Amino acid sequence: MKLTSKGRYAVMALVDLAKFNDINPVSLRDISLRQGISLDYLEQIFSKLRKKEIVQSVRGTQGGYVLNKKAKEIKLTNILDAVDEKVKTVQCKKELKKGCNGKATKCLTHNLWDELETHINNFFDKKSLEDLVQDNIERRV
Amino acid sequence: MKLTSKGRYAVMALVDLAKFNDINPVSLRDISLRQGISLDYLEQIFSKLRKKEIVQSVRGTQGGYVLNKKAKEIKLTNILDAVDEKVKTVQCKKELKKGCNGKATKCLTHNLWDELETHINNFFDKKSLEDLVQDNIERRV
DNA sequence: ATAAACCCGACTAAAATAGTCAAGTATCAT
DNA sequence: ATGATACTTGACTATTTTAGTCGGGTTTAT
Ligand code: FES
Ligand code: FES
Numbered sequence: 001m002k003l004t005s006k007g008r009y010a011v012m013a014l015v016d017l018a019k020f021n022d023i024n025p026v027s028l029r030d031i032s033l034r035q036g037i038s039l040d041y042l043e044q045i046f047s048k049l050r051k052k053e054i055v056q057s058v059r060g061t062q063g064g065y066v067l068n069k070k071a072k073e074i075k076l077t078n079i080l081d082a083v084d085e086k087v088k089t090v091q092c093k094k095e096l097k098k099g100c101n102g103k104a105t106k107c108l109t110h111n112l113w114d115e116l117e118t119h120i121n122n123f124f125d126k127k128s129l130e131d132l133v134q135d136n137i138e139r140r141v
Numbered sequence: 142m143k144l145t146s147k148g149r150y151a152v153m154a155l156v157d158l159a160k161f162n163d164i165n166p167v168s169l170r171d172i173s174l175r176q177g178i179s180l181d182y183l184e185q186i187f188s189k190l191r192k193k194e195i196v197q198s199v200r201g202t203q204g205g206y207v208l209n210k211k212a213k214e215i216k217l218t219n220i221l222d223a224v225d226e227k228v229k230t231v232q233c234k235k236e237l238k239k240g241c242n243g244k245a246t247k248c249l250t251h252n253l254w255d256e257l258e259t260h261i262n263n264f265f266d267k268k269s270l271e272d273l274v275q276d277n278i279e280r281r282v
Numbered sequence: 283a284t285a286a287a288c289c290c291g292a293c294t295a296a297a298a299t300a301g302t303c304a305a306g307t308a309t310c311a312t
Numbered sequence: 313a314t315g316a317t318a319c320t321t322g323a324c325t326a327t328t329t330t331a332g333t334c335g336g337g338t339t340t341a342t
Contacts, residue, residue: 002229015249036242060309061317088143101177108156201340202286
């Protein structure tokens with residue numbers, strides 16, 4: 001079970017963005033330099049974040065990205081969903097009655113993975129971008 | 142974030158095994174048939190489980206595998222560790238002071254992923270094989 | 283003896299990941 | 313106006329991981 005860089009970068013970049021958000025649009029170039037993430041990769045990531053209305057873009061010189069909602073309203077869930085990093089513990093289609101390997105019934109452990117998924121999503125639903133920025137400021141002091 | 146089939150299979154197979162454990166050694170062929178998992182793949186998985194002393198093997202005809210500890214004492218953590226499915230939320234070396242991308246300091250989100258890892262491991266530490274077998278019997282009734 | 287089972291290592295196809303690259307378009311500062 | 317800055321889009325690619333397969337063993341009950 002691992003978290004991919006795409007998801008980690010998305011959150012990292014948004015925390016960075018959120019810190020400067022009130023002043024000016026933040027360019028990906030700046031985030032790239034500060035966080036050490038490839039600019040081209042960041043562009044892919046922000047394209048997804050924009051489509052899911054988590055950020056807004058400002059084109060042209062002095063442009064960049066700004067948050068599209070209040071940091072408090074952006075949950076980890078929203079960010080990870082946007083970049084296709086949803087938690088996935090089973091491979092069977094949930095809505096279908098079929099099991100893992102095309103069997104007629106759900107397998108012995110289906111229920112367990114469902115519980116796990118809920119457990120992890122609870123964590124993601126609770127944490128907002130605001131929390132993360134806050135944590136960060138506190139730690140610095 | 143996803144769980145791989147290897148991890149899912151390992152747990153599935155052990156739940157199956159645990160149900161028959163008291164009577165006779167259970168052959169992988171049987172597990173393979175009942176659970177619809179490739180026999181060759183199961184062999185790889187059980188080789189790891191044996192090395193981590195979660196199961197014991199009985200060779201020869203009528204052989205198979207038996208649990209090496211009580212079902213109550215085998216936690217999900219132990220199973221997933223054995224098959225190299227540990228939770229991994231960061232890519233930076235934890236013990237080192239260095240950050241994600243070789244930076245001198247830990248990144249903005251390091252602490253968050255640490256929390257997440259703990260959160261998930263709590264779940265894995267709590268659930269024992271016995272719990273899973275029990276859940277299963279209850280559901281059948 | 284022979285068949286059932288475990289044991290071991292090497293191999294591989296397919297998918298996912300973590301990017302790179304090229305060619306745009308919009309907008310601001312001067 | 314014109315350049316520079318920055319977003320936009322889509323295609324491409326190397327590497328790694330996953331989910332197996334395959335071929336040959338060795339052990340042991342019957
Ligand atoms: S995990 Fe859903 S049927 Fe196995
Ligand atoms: S996750 Fe550890 S430094 Fe980024």
